[in-house]
Amino acid sequence: MAAGGFVSRAFESMLKECSSKKNPDLQKAIQTYLDSPKQRNQHSSSTEPKPGDGSSTGDTQHVSKPTGLSGTITTALANAGYTLEGAEVELVLNPLRLAFETKNLKILEPALDCLHKLIAYDHLEGDPGLDGGKNVPLFTDILNMVCNCVDNSSTDSTILQVLKVLLTAVASTKFRVHGEPLLGIIRVCYNITLHSKSPITQATSKAMLTQMISILFRRMETDVVPTSSGSADHTEAASSSDQNDNETTLGDALNWVKDTTFASIEELQKLAGGADLKGLEAALDNVVHVENGKMITRGIDLENMSLGKRDALLVFRTLCKMSKKEDTDDTKTQILSLELLQGLLEGVSHSFTKNFHLIDSVKAYLLSALLQASVSQSAVIFQYATGIFSVLLLRYRESLKGEIGVFIPLIILRSLDGSDFPVNQKMSVLRMLEKICKDPQMLVDVYVNYDCDHEAPNLFQRMVTALSKIAQVPQNADSNPVAANQTTSIKSSSLQCLVNILKSLIDWEKSKRQPERNRRGDRAPEEDLARESVETKGHESTMAAAISEVVGQFNRQPVKGIENLISNKLVENTPASVAQFLRNTLNLDKAMIGDYLGQQEEFPLAVMHAYVDSVTFSGMKFDTAIREFLKGFYLPGEAQKIDRIMEKFAERYCADNPGLFKNADIAYVLAYAVIMLNTDAHDPMVWPKMSKSDFIRMNNTYNPEEHAPIKLLEEIYDSIVKEEIKMRDEAAGTGKDSKQKPEGEERGHLVSILKLSFPKTKSSSDAKPQSEAIIKQTQAIIQDRAKRGIFYTALEIELVRPMVEAVGWSLLATFSVTMEQSEDKPMVVLSMEGFSAGIHLTYALGMDTMRFAFVTSLI
Numbered sequence: 093m094a095a096g097g098f099v100s101r102a103f104e105s106m107l108k109e110c111s112s113k114k115n116p117d118l119q120k121a122i123q124t125y126l127d128s129p130k131q132r133n134q135h136s137s138s139t140e141p142k143p144g145d146g147s148s149t150g151d152t153q154h155v156s157k158p159t160g161l162s163g164t165i166t167t168a169l170a171n172a173g174y175t176l177e178g179a180e181v182e183l184v185l186n187p188l189r190l191a192f193e194t195k196n197l198k199i200l201e202p203a204l205d206c207l208h209k210l211i212a213y214d215h216l217e218g219d220p221g222l223d224g225g226k227n228v229p230l231f232t233d234i235l236n237m238v239c240n241c242v243d244n245s246s247t248d249s250t251i252l253q254v255l256k257v258l259l260t261a262v263a264s265t266k267f268r269v270h271g272e273p274l275l276g277i278i279r280v281c282y283n284i285t286l287h288s289k290s291p292i293t294q295a296t297s298k299a300m301l302t303q304m305i306s307i308l309f310r311r312m313e314t315d316v317v318p319t320s321s322g323s324a325d326h327t328e329a330a331s332s333s334d335q336n337d338n339e340t341t342l343g344d345a346l347n348w349v350k351d352t353t354f355a356s357i358e359e360l361q362k363l364a365g366g367a368d369l370k371g372l373e374a375a376l377d378n379v380v381h382v383e384n385g386k387m388i389t390r391g392i393d394l395e396n397m398s399l400g401k402r403d404a405l406l407v408f409r410t411l412c413k414m415s416k417k418e419d420t421d422d423t424k425t426q427i428l429s430l431e432l433l434q435g436l437l438e439g440v441s442h443s444f445t446k447n448f449h450l451i452d453s454v455k456a457y458l459l460s461a462l463l464q465a466s467v468s469q470s471a472v473i474f475q476y477a478t479g480i481f482s483v484l485l486l487r488y489r490e491s492l493k494g495e496i497g498v499f500i501p502l503i504i505l506r507s508l509d510g511s512d513f514p515v516n517q518k519m520s521v522l523r524m525l526e527k528i529c530k531d532p533q534m535l536v537d538v539y540v541n542y543d544c545d546h547e548a549p550n551l552f553q554r555m556v557t558a559l560s561k562i563a564q565v566p567q568n569a570d571s572n573p574v575a576a577n578q579t580t581s582i583k584s585s586s587l588q589c590l591v592n593i594l595k596s597l598i599d600w601e602k603s604k605r606q607p608e609r610n611r612r613g614d615r616a617p618e619e620d621l622a623r624e625s626v627e628t629k630g631h632e633s634t635m636a637a638a639i640s641e642v643v644g645q646f647n648r649q650p651v652k653g654i655e656n657l658i659s660n661k662l663v664e665n666t667p668a669s670v671a672q673f674l675r676n677t678l679n680l681d682k683a684m685i686g687d688y689l690g691q692q693e694e695f696p697l698a699v700m701h702a703y704v705d706s707v708t709f710s711g712m713k714f715d716t717a718i719r720e721f722l723k724g725f726y727l728p729g730e731a732q733k734i735d736r737i738m739e740k741f742a743e744r745y746c747a748d749n750p751g752l753f754k755n756a757d758i759a760y761v762l763a764y765a766v767i768m769l770n771t772d773a774h775d776p777m778v779w780p781k782m783s784k785s786d787f788i789r790m791n792n793t794y795n796p797e798e799h800a801p802i803k804l805l806e807e808i809y810d811s812i813v814k815e816e817i818k819m820r821d822e823a824a825g826t827g828k829d830s831k832q833k834p835e836g837e838e839r840g841h842l843v844s845i846l847k848l849s850f851p852k853t854k855s856s857s858d859a860k861p862q863s864e865a866i867i868k869q870t871q872a873i874i875q876d877r878a879k880r881g882i883f884y885t886a887l888e889i890e891l892v893r894p895m896v897e898a899v900g901w902s903l904l905a906t907f908s909v910t911m912e913q914s915e916d917k918p919m920v921v922l923s924m925e926g927f928s929a930g931i932h933l934t935y936a937l938g939m940d941t942m943r944f945a946f947v948t949s950l951i
Contacts, residue, residue, distance in 0.1 A: 651688065
């Protein structure tokens with residue numbers, strides 16, 4: 093009975109310390125429990141069956157029932173998981189409640205240990221804090237008494253016992269703590285962490301508090317979603333999506349995230365500089381809660397959540413409120429709360445970061461706490477503000493577009509732009525930036541969602557510009573050593589951020605370029621050379637075999653394939669001959685044909701012109717001509733390649749159909765619009781769909797005075813929506829290449845910004861108008877085809893180019909100035925890394941002018 097005798101042993105220990113005068117009720121309750129087995133045994137002896145009467149076998153199967161033949165509570169408790177019921181619970185817990193009231197350490201600690209074991213071994217089942225739950229009054233009362241065992245006179249051993257009981261209660265799956273008792277436990281752990289005189293006890297309490305919060309959120313993530321849809325967001329889409337709360341995606345949120353209005357950077361910085369919390373909260377509310385001039389709320393009411401979610405979010409809101417509590421004890425409460433919040437946000441699973449309804453339910457509390465911390469004069473509190481914001485930026489940005497648009501100026505730009513900003517707080521921001529600038533996806537997402545939004549400030553460009561200014565600040569020779577070291581640290585950290593940005597963009601370019609090569613079946617150069625040598629010797633015997641070999645090579649590397657085609661004299665060395673080969677040869681990969689026709693080198697460009705000129709479009713409707721044109725090849729994925737091909741198509745179509753358009757530029761823009769409409773109308777991942785009025789307005793945007801006739805636009809719209817232009821073979825969609833295609837590239841984020849980007853002006857040969865077209869396309873889609881507030885996850889490789897064009901010259905100036913003026917070797921090394929990354933990136937992007945500038949700056 094050793095395993096089940098812990099209650100008896102605890103009660104006997106307590107009984108020895110009891111005084112009949114001071115604790116008569118406790119003595120009586122303990123004695124009642126200890127006498128219970130004797131009474132039961134006496135009763136069982138009088139009713140014991142005779143051997144062989146057939147009843148003993150059945151009774152021994154119920155040994156866990158204390159009312160059995162020889163069973164007692166002690167024998168029942170020997171079985172872990174046995175649940176005390178009814179009078180048994182009262183019989184066991186009554187002595188414990190009375191023991192907690194005594195405040196006698198020699199009685200208190202055995203009682204706490206006993207309660208801990210009862211909960212840990214699953215002998216107590218109930219729902220303290222839940223209306224209508226099991227054993228609610230009794231268990232709530234016992235928990236409150238445990239919490240009250242801690243006061244200023246409590247010993248460390250007593251406090252540790254209390255913590256052990258409370259952690260076990262929160263972690264138990266049978267003794268389920270909810271609501272106010274749960275918050276009471278959190279408050280006790282807070283008080284111990286903040287006010288205990290023992291560092292060991294403080295650390296233990298803090299660790300247990302962290303563990304409790306982690307348990308609650310893990311339980312929430314695995315909790316069953318309630319069937320009711322109780323969203324407080326009263327839009328139709330939100331109500332329907334609440335029924336599948338755990339599977340909420342960004343696509344689900346498209347229908348219920350509404351327009352937001354961004355505050356200007358200067359306005360936010362002015363409010364922050366004056367510590368105007370009310371003004372900042374109003375600006376934040378305007379972003380989060382204002383829709384069409386009216387206040388709205390989103391998220392799910394606590395009453396409509398499952399118990400697991402309700403408990404976790406109740407604690408989360410409490411942490412947020414505690415983080416705003418300014419006490420006189422060195423702001424310890426704020427610091428502890430912010431630390432717990434940061435750890436929680438970092439530790440939850442990926443599924444929580446994508447659960448928009450849950451985040452909407454708590455973000456008002458979190459952002460209010462972050463707002464107060466971000467304008468705090470305390471360096472420690474501000475450091476936690478930067479830590480929390482970096483987590484939000486890296487993990488939660490998809491559901492916080494408007495809010496991030498407030499906090500980047502408030503936390504990052506305000507510290508970088510302000511010369512009188514405290515040095516330690518500025519270093520906190522720079523350390524945060526060093527970390528987040530290593531995330532390529534985050535950088536590109538910020539650029540797409542803010543710099544490419546007409547209504548939002550250019551946050552990426554402003555951030556890089558501010559970092560460049562700091563890095564170029566001249567060193568003051570007269571400053572004291574401390575100030576000089578601080579300036580050097582700030583400049584070095586800023587320079588590191590800029591280098592990290594360039595390296596991240598290189599990583600982005602490589603990561604997006606490689607899957608494209610894999611889909612096209614590219615091989616390593618040495619592998620191609622070996623393969624070509626073997627295959628050429630095997631197929632030189634006949635012309636057909638030679639052509640077959642060249643076709644195979646063309647389908648891997650089109651430029652090299654054409655070169656071998658000409659060198660083997662299989663076609664004449666003229667653009668017209670090569671174009672004829674591309675149009676008439678069987679088994680050529682249509683994607684490779686399109687890729688070759690889009691090349692910018694002189695000979696492939698001439699081949700493309702000859703190819704287009706060999707097609708006749710006379711008398712064809714515009715959309716019919718595009719259908720006919722695209723039968724022979726697939727449009728390449730790069731915007732500049734599409735640009736060249738469609739420019740020539742427009743020129744040829746206008747030549748074959750004079751008078752239909754005032755000039756070729758109108759046909760040029762319309763051709764792009766048709767391709768965009770085709771993808772928009774027939775790609776199930778693109779939503780919402782482009783309306784006829786959207787299509788007409790898009791073609792009128794570029795030159796309202798010179799555009800295609802409205803009737804023609806309407807006819808084209810109807811034709812494309814009715815019948816898709818096949819951009820690839822049906823069979824290709826089920827082949828090997830389609831399996832290798834990343835899932836994300838099939839989605840309609842920005843309707844493939846650059847694959848369908850608007851063209852540059854016809855007369856320009858410089859790369860800058862291409863990037864302007866990219867930006868305009870992104871802006872147009874954000875404004876006209878979606879609702880601001882939705883955070884887009886960018887996937888398009890070509891986005892790197894306009895990003896580099898926006899900040900490249902600023903980066904070049906920074907690295908050059910540092911090389912010329914700095915005598916600090918680590919900073920010079922960083923500048924060299926920046927030059928190296930800049931040259932690498934501009935070469936990969938074909939930005940020859942900027943690459944030449946980077947190279948010549950080193951001479």
